[in-house]
Amino acid sequence: MSSPSSVLAKTFLFFFALFGIFANLASAVPVAEVEKRDVYDPHVLYPHAGTVWYKGQRHNVTWDTSDHPVNITNYLGRIMLRKGLIATPLILEENFDILLGRIEVTVPWVTPGDDYSLVLYGDSGNFSPMFTIKE
Template identity: 70%
Template sequence: MSSQTSGVLAKFLVVLFVLVGVFFQLAAAMPVEMEKRDVYVPPILYPHAGTVWYKGQRHNVTWDVSDPPVNITNKLGRVMLRKGDLTSPLILADGFDILLGRIEVTVPWVVEGSDYSLVLFGDSGNFSPQFSILQ
């Protein structure tokens, strides 16, 4: 094989490798159709405004599950306590199926107040109306 032929062959292989690389780049950039998922934000029904809880009691937090979407992004729920405008690190319940519609929690020992609410996490967080926790 002459040096001219080997030079042409080398250029051909380089162009071939570049084209194959471009093809794989384009294939990787193509959109992949994923299963459509919906964010589910079921409204909290209890506790409601005016509710009074006492430290140490057990209560069923309830939420409306009458109209869930077909494909929920995250079905695992978590209930956290919120005081005023801040969600506290207190997890009252965790790891339950968001479609249960209720979960029993124990009222934590916290400073008395009337500006507590609960945050129900699953796909997103939604807040209960404010209620009171007393001793």
């Protein structure tokens, strides 16, 4: 009869070997069959440095889509507000096509300041320049 630690060791080895088999199968897909995808982080055009927004206003956030790759890893965009060096949990807009080049957002009711920026997420995040939000 096997001891409990021996049974545990054998079970661990079985799952480790099974994982190795699946890892080998996954890596066996020829590279030619995998579609190459690119990371796309478009440059934010607006808001730009010197922009002043007022709480409750609506603005078109815009970004440059002129140099987008053919195959983008993630087409769904998200815009979040950032104050200073901290991304706030405020999502201003999400689930839009990153190739639109603009999306309208409403300025949230936040503490006034001149250290706000937007983070445009698609494949990766790209920050707008700092701008101001007033009451």
